[in-house]
Each structure stands twice: as C-alpha cells, then as structure tokens.
Amino acid sequence: MASQEIETLAQVLARLPGLGPRSARRAVLWLIKRRDTSLGQLRDALEVLQDRLVECTTCGNVDTTNPCAICADPRRDARSICVVEDVADLWALDRARLFTGRYHVLGGRLSALDGVRPEDLSIAPLIDRVGAGGIDEVVLAMNATLEGQTTAHYIAERLEGMPVRVTQLAHGLPVGGELDYLDEGTLAQALRARRPVS
Template identity: 60%
Template sequence: MMGPELERLVMLLAKLPGFGPRSARRAALSLLQKREVLMRPLADALLAAAEAIRPCSVCGNLDTTDPCGLCADARRDRATICVVETVGDLWALERAHAHKGLYHVLGGTLSALAGQRPEDLSVEPLLRRAASGEVREVILATSATVDGQTTAHYLAGRLRDTGVAVTRLAHGVPVGGELGYLDDGTLTAALASRRPA
C-alpha cells in the first residue's frame, strides 16, 4: 500500500511521543498534502536544529549556545540550582515562570529496572557545582514516582557534605483539586507535607 519512503516516514513519526501508527499515518498524509507550506519548512527546521542545538556543558539544557541562555543570563539567581530529570521538566518550570535561579538536568532517574545507575546520570557535575562556594540551595525537583523519590533521596545524601541547603518540591493536593478525586498516594503525601496555615 505504501512505498518505502512513505513507510519510513510513518515509521519515524510513530516513534514520537504521543504518536502511534494511526496518528503517524495521519501526520504523514497531512505533511504530504502541505509539502510547500509545512513539510519542506519542517524538514529544514529539523536539519537546522540537528546541526545547531547542543546540550549546555554547565546545566545540560538544550540550546544553540554554550553555556546556554539560562546559564549566561546574569539576572538569574546563581545561588540556587533546581535539579530536574529532563530538559522537558526544565522547560515546564520555565514556562510557569516558577524558578528564577539556575538548573541542572540529570538526564533521567535512578532505576533498577531500567539499569540507570548514578554514573549514568549527571551527578558528579552537580556535586562540583554545589561545592563551588557560590551555591546556597539545591532544589530537588524530581517527579513523585518511585524512581524520582529514590533519585532525590540519593542526591540529598550525596549533597549533604557540600554544606548547601537541600530542599524538595512539595507534593500533594494540586490547586483546584478536590479531595474526593485524589488517589491515596497524593492524599498521603499532602498530609505528610502539611505546613502551618
């Protein structure tokens, strides 16, 4: 039904997050129907991004400059580093304008099942940054999964000797959340993380 070029396009699109074989076929068809206004500009943008975008040697963010724009921004609070699992997590915090300091991208979480060990993550560069004397606080912004919690616990232990304050993101009831709709784990975390009113 499809030639090898179209089959390869669909197969590659299906590897994108949120895409399966059916949505990949629909996307390929849409691209082919809009070759000049969508497909060719997208191909050019993909090629340019592949050639120009690199990980920041300081924090691990993706950018065309090294250090990245966030690390180079003199207006950012250099005494605070927010540790995230992925660049996507960094982008989410930036989109929310929730953090005015610097970042550190781990590149994942510790995971026995996936075989992710501390040496597979960007732990040593974080420890060097924390021990530099310029940093006062490291915020562990890992997810509330078992692997995220394990990673945060491991990092807190390793950061203890640096003398910086180590904090965690609060977990619990989301803004606008109704107690009756929350799962047991979220309710337990919310009660454990309670604070004075």
C-alpha cells in the same frame, strides 16, 4: 499503494510519541497537501536543530548555545540550582516562570530495576558545581515517584555537610484536586505537610 518514499516518511513519523501508524499516515497526507509550505518548514526546523543542538556542559540542558541560554542569562540567580531528572522537566518548570535560578539535568533517575546507578547520572558534576562554591540553595525537583524520591534522597545525602541549603518541591494536593479522587499517598503527604492557615 503509496510509493516507498511516502511509506518511509509515514514509518518515521509513526515512531514519534503520540502518533501511531494511522495518524502518521494522516500526517503524511497533510504534509503532502502542503508540500510547498509546511513540509519545507518542518524540514528546515529539523535541519536547524540537527545542525545546532548542543548539550550545555554546565547544566545538561539542550540548546543551540553552550552554555545554554539559561546558564548564560545574567538575570538568572546563579546562587540557586534546581535539579531535574530530564530536559522535559526543566522545560515544564521553566514554562511556569516561577524559578529564577539555574538548572541541573541528571539525565534520568536511579533505578535498580533498569540498572541505572549514580555514576550513570550527572550527579558527580552536580557535586562539583556545588563544591566550587557560590551556591546557596539546591532545589531537588525529582518526580514524585518512588525512583524520583530515591534519587532525591541519594543526592541530599551526597550534599550533606556542604554549605548549601537543600530543599525539595512540596508534595500535596494538586491545584483543582478533589479529595475523594486523590490517592491515599497524596492525601497522606498533604496531611503530613499541613501548614497553619495564613
């Protein structure tokens, strides 16, 4: 039997997404074998994060500074805001390095099923940001799910009449997508949004 302390670490690790009880145990052993190097590195990395993580009061991103590095970056276009559901989406978009503006994290999506209402999300602060002026475009980058699109429509409605261009991510064939493997919804979207060959 492994000692109680080892079991505790295995149980905590097993809760991480992507790790089950068995792989958590393997990870613990791996860490134990490297208790002079990797175990300390992991502990230090967690300590730094725990001590320094803050939520950006402007956009809702999680960073070690407030405002976050993106909001504080003068090279970023302050006139363009990309609205995402979650911090994970912000990171995914930002890794693509195509969007040069700033972000706004809603903290979820509207869901009647889960009881998530507009006041549960960071929608009012978004309206305030746009209302404060200096914004040209709001890009709605919700997930292409029913709830994501409901959220996008709701926000678009709330922004109506404000002097700002509201856009959303294009829907269509994913890169590498083969027609006969794609669902009908995607095909319908791709056909509806067809564009002249340039």
